[in-house]
Amino acid sequence: MHIELGIDMNTAPPTSAAVPDAQSIAAPSSLTETLAVVSPQRRALPEGVSKAVKAVVGMLGIFAIWELIVRVFNIPxxxxxxxxxxxxxxxxQPGYFAHHAWVTVQEALAGFGLGVGLGIVCGAxxxxxxxxxxxxxxxxxxxDTIPKVALAPLFIVWFGFGFESKVFVAMAIAFFPLVINTFDGLSAVPNELKELARINNASAFMRMRKIEFWYALPSIFSGAKISISLAVGGAVVGEFIAGTDGLGQVILRANAQSDLATMFAAFMVLAAISLLLFYLITLLSQRLLPWRNHVK
Incomplete structure (x- = not known):
């Protein structure tokens, strides 16, 4: 039995011209061509680093414009x-500012913690x-419409001139955003999820623990981002009214001496504290809410 495969063994194999060899591939002739070969993903900075660089560049630009205005117009x-x-x-005076900044941070964090706890409970x-x-x-x-500066003397009457009065002023200011955002987050649960829980005979506690609380977490964290800066401001307000330490007292003393350099230095430290605490809350929300990390 003869099977003809239809292959001519005398046929020459394909020439090397059909398949380029390694030497026939031209190497990049310039730095520009070399960079063009690199994948864009490799050249791009990590997203977090890129945002940090942009923020630093933006702040340096603001400082440069500020310094230029002072010098060009020769402002006294x-x-x-x-x-x-x-x-x-x-x-x-790094130690001086560090000491007073630490006092303000403790008051702000204590007031923020109380405000978050009480605000979430009241919202629920x-x-x-x-x-x-x-x-x-x-x-x-x-x-909430009452200016918190007006409430500060009342807290001093109730809690004295110590640490507690500043904490409660910070709490009073940080409290309300958490109440509103907690209530709005719980109210925004889709009806489909509520119906699903009803069909599965879930108890009220089960609905709250498994569905409603988790659905409200993004809104709660949004309120926390607002409240943390307000808590820092509330601590400073308390220090204005009654205090011996803290950045609020630094500002008051500098104002009495017309020392604007010290005053603006305290402002910068306050801004840095608020910004750092804000980004810490943001980082915590990204860890607890990974499904929202795609939002830019």
């Missing part, structure tokens, strides 16, 4: 100083107990 030092004078003051009560919401919600709005 008793009206405005440039950032270089403020940084120089920070360099001269308003959501789950409608009769309480009808009576309490308008009262909360009325209290």
């Amino acid at each position: 030092s008793y009206l405005l100083v440039g950032p270089l004078a403020a940084f120089e003051k920070l360099g001269e 009560v308003l959501f789950y107990i409608p009769p309480v919401r009808h009576f309490l919600y308008p009262a909360l709005i009325a209290v």
Whole structure:
């Protein structure tokens, strides 16, 4: 039995011209061509590093414009100083600013912690107990409209001139955003999830623990980002009214001496504290809410 494969063994194999060899591939002739070969993903900075670089460049640009305005218009030092004078003051007394900054941070964090806990509880009560919401919600709005500087002396009467009065001022300012955001987050649970829980005979506690609380977490963290900066401001307000330490007292003393360099140095430290705490809350939210990390 003869099977013809139809292959001519005398046929020459394909010439090397059909398949390019390694030497026939031209190497990049310039640095530009070399960079073009590199994958864009390899050349791009990590997202977090890129955002940090942009933030630093933006702050340096603001400082440069600020310093330029002071120098070009020759503004007197008793009206405005440039950032270089403020940084120089920070360099001269780092321990002084560090001590008072630590006092303010402790007061702000304590007030923020109380505000978060009380705010989440009150927001949940308003959501789950409608009769309480009808009576309490308008009262909360009325209290929130009162300037917190006016409430600070009341806290001093109740808690004295020590650490506690500043903490409660910070808590009073940080409290309300958590109440509103917790209530709004719980109210935004889709009806489909509520119906699914009802079909599966889930108890009210199970719905809250498995569905509603987790759905409200993004809104709660949004309120926390607002509250952390407000808590720092509340601690400073308390230090204005009654205090011997803290950045609020640094600002008051510098104001009494018309020392704008020290005053602006304290402002910069306060801004740095608020920014750092804000990004810590953001980092925590990214760890606890990984499904939202795709949002840029």
